Amino acid sequence: YSGRxxxxxxxxxxxxxxxxxxxxxxxxxxxxxxxxxxxxxxxFPSFGxxxxxxxxxxxxxxxxxxxxxxxxxxxxxxxxxxxxxxxxTRGGTHIANRGVGIWNDYVYMETPDNYLVSLEAKTGKExxxxxxxxxxxxxxxxxxxxIVDNHVIVGTGNDIDAPGFLQSFDPVTG
Numbered sequence: 118y119s120g121r122x123x124x125x126x127x128x129x130x131x132x133x134x135x136x137x138x139x140x141x142x143x144x145x146x147x148x149x150x151x152x153x154x155x156x157x158x159x160x161f162p163s164f165g166x167x168x169x170x171x172x173x174x175x176x177x178x179x180x181x182x183x184x185x186x187x188x189x190x191x192x193x194x195x196x197x198x199x200x201x202x203x204x205x206t207r208g209g210t211h212i213a214n215r216g217v218g219i220w221n222d223y224v225y226m227e228t229p230d231n232y233l234v235s236l237e238a239k240t241g242k243e244x245x246x247x248x249x250x251x252x253x254x255x256x257x258x259x260x261x262x263x264i265v266d267n268h269v270i271v272g273t274g275n276d277i278d279a280p281g282f283l284q285s286f287d288p289v290t291g
Contacts, residue, residue: 132212143196145169148189151201156232158205171216172261179238181219185211185229185259190241200241206230212256212274218262218269220288225269227258233271233286247291249284251274263289 129137133254134256147167167184178197180191184229186206190199209229223244230252235244250256250273258273269288274281 141196143191143198144199145182145184145187145189147184147203147225149203149205151203152206152236152243154202154228154234154243154246156207156230156246158207165256168213170213174217174219174261176219181217181224182212182259183212183216183226183240185197186215187206187214187225187227188236188241190224190238192215202226202236202241202243204228204232204236206232207252209252210259212257213259214261215259216261218264219263220267220269221243223288225262225264225271227260227262227271227273229257231256231258231273233262233291235288235291245291247286250282 145167167183169182171183175193178193180193181246182189186204188202192199207230211229224238226234231250232246233249234246249258249271255277256273256275260272265269267288268285270283270285272281273285
């Protein structure tokens with residue numbers, strides 16, 4: 118919860134880091150394939166390879182990673198794509214998406230057009246989506262949701278004059 122992205126694991130240290138080598142590479146492909154979200158109508162084109170500006174999250178040998186409107190689950194052992202989720206957007210600021218939050222068997226992501234989306238962690242199937250902020254007020258929702266006990270905390274803001282804010286959602290019902 119500190120946000121420091123620090124692990125107390127100690128198998129990799131100053132004397133062992135030199136022995137690390139590349140285990141696998143995975144190429145991400147954005148767009149309308151895999152599981153597709155239901156709300157929007159616009160598909161933003163991908164220009165080359167996706168730019169990941171998110172912190173990866175690994176749980177039980179699965180790595181979860183995002184770009185705006187996209188989430189993937191990758192097998193941490195070989196980089197194989199387990200599932201891809203694509204959100205058909207209404208628009209918004211597509212600069213970045215900062216990752217997912219996980220609670221029990223569910224993954225949560227924010228979308229550029231201000232939705233919180235809940236997915237099944239094993240399949241990527243959408244469970245529900247809820248509005249975070251008014252799209253017409255030009256809010257943007259790039260943060261990764263933070264899970265605190267049984268609360269999914271999401272944030273939003275805009276680049277004009279409206280202040281950002283935080284909200285808490287029920288992880289089961291939204």
